[in-house]
Amino acid sequence: MTVGLEHYLILSSILFAIGLYGALVKRSALVILMCIELMLNAVNITLIAFSRFITPIALTGQVFSIFSIVVAAAEVTIGLAIIIAIYRHYEGIDTSGINLLKW
Amino acid sequence: MGQGIAFWVLAIVAVAAALAVVGLRSVFRSALGLILCFLAIAGIFITLNADFLGAVQVLIYVGAVAVLIILAIMLTREVEHANVSNKLRLPALAVSVLFLGISAWAALSTQWPQTKDLPTEPTATILGNLLFGQNGFVLIVEIAALVILATIIGAISITREK
Numbered sequence: 001m002t003v004g005l006e007h008y009l010i011l012s013s014i015l016f017a018i019g020l021y022g023a024l025v026k027r028s029a030l031v032i033l034m035c036i037e038l039m040l041n042a043v044n045i046t047l048i049a050f051s052r053f054i055t056p057i058a059l060t061g062q063v064f065s066i067f068s069i070v071v072a073a074a075e076v077t078i079g080l081a082i083i084i085a086i087y088r089h090y091e092g093i094d095t096s097g098i099n100l101l102k103w
Numbered sequence: 104m105g106q107g108i109a110f111w112v113l114a115i116v117a118v119a120a121a122l123a124v125v126g127l128r129s130v131f132r133s134a135l136g137l138i139l140c141f142l143a144i145a146g147i148f149i150t151l152n153a154d155f156l157g158a159v160q161v162l163i164y165v166g167a168v169a170v171l172i173i174l175a176i177m178l179t180r181e182v183e184h185a186n187v188s189n190k191l192r193l194p195a196l197a198v199s200v201l202f203l204g205i206s207a208w209a210a211l212s213t214q215w216p217q218t219k220d221l222p223t224e225p226t227a228t229i230l231g232n233l234l235f236g237q238n239g240f241v242l243i244v245e246i247a248a249l250v251i252l253a254t255i256i257g258a259i260s261i262t263r264e265k
Contacts, residue, residue, distance in 0.1 A: 003110045005217060008151070009210035011114045015121050017203040022125040024195035025188045026141075030130060030175060034137050036212055037168065038121055041144050044160075052151040054215065056222035063233050063240055069163055070247045074254040076149040076168050080175045087179045096189060 008049035015042035029086070029093040033079045040072045105166055109150050117143035121254055128187075138169045152222040 015024060022035030027044025044065045087093050120143060123136030145160040223229060233239050 003107045003150075005215055006210055007110065007114075008147075009118070010207055011147070012138060013203055013210065014118055015197040016145075016206070017234060018118070018121040018125055020202060021199040022197040023196050024198065025125075025192055027187050027189050028130060029131060030172065030179065031124075034133060034172060035122055037137065037172075038124060038140065039166075041141065041164070044156075045147060048148055048151050048153050050157060052153070052222055053217050056152070056218065056220045059223075059229050059233060060155055062226065062230060065156060066159070066230070066234070067180050067240075067247060068241060069159060070250065073163055073168060076171060077254050077258050078261070080171055081261040083175060084178055085261050093179055 005049055005053040006043060008065040012045040014051070015039075015045070027094050027096055029083050029095050029098075030080075032095065033076060033083070036079075037072065037076060040068065040075075044068055106150050109146065113143045113146040113150065114139075117147065131173070133174050134169065134176060137172070138165055141165050141169065152224055152226070154225055155227045 019035045019038035019042060023032050023039065026032050026035065047061045047065040047068065051059055051065075055061065083093055086098060090097060117140050120136045120140035124133045124140065127133050127136065141160065141164040145157045145165070148157040148160055234244055235241060
């Protein structure tokens with residue numbers, strides 16, 4: 001049984017679903033950020049699998065995944081900066097306690 | 104054949120590590136599971152003939168992002184028993200399973216226009232030509248540079264002591 005495009009798509013769906021569950025359920029902002037990284041990685045697997053099985057010569061999907069990696073690195077940097085700023089202000093990063101902008 | 108075995112081993116490791124990220128009680132152990140998941144995903148990239156992106160994955164995610172996350176865990180002092188859930192566990196599980204079902208159904212029922220072309224390796228030359236050559240993605244490379252500059256300035260100004 002050879003491994004095809006569908007195997008990679010199912011694997012990336014499973015990883016994305018695990019990340020989605022964690023991002024919805026967790027209370028610590030750090031763990032939510034980790035789960036978002038998991039979801040971004042799952043999307044990268046999808047991009048590279050399409051690039052491998054549909055356009056193996058042009059490699060456009062790999063270029064897109066490079067930009068997605070750049071955006072993910074920028075996102076995690078800003079996210080951790082915000083988490084550290086919130087920690088200084090509230091002495092904790094429990095998302096249920098951060099309700100300054102809630103009405 | 105070897106590629107199939109590598110895929111199954113790496114896929115099982117990646118899914119188990121992702122479950123460890125969500126399930127373990129200690130945030131530090133979750134971060135270690137995340138690193139294992141990133142490494143397995145780098146291996147999956149290599150089974151997809153994306154050698155350059157496998158190296159990029161190890162460098163950026165395992166090298167930089169994981170170190171940043173562990174540093175933030177150390178700075179926030181909420182390591183033990185901090186990985187707890189809120190009250191939305193069942194609805195979130197339902198949403199995730201629903202997403203997984205719809206996505207798997209779409210992936211299996213669509214006729215993808217697959218080609219029989221063999222992939223090219225090494226990919227670094229082609230990617231460099233695509234990113235910096237004629238009719239390439241030079242504008243997006245410039246925008247990515249701006250995004251990273253804004254990120255650096257933003258991170259410094261957000262975390263600066265008043």
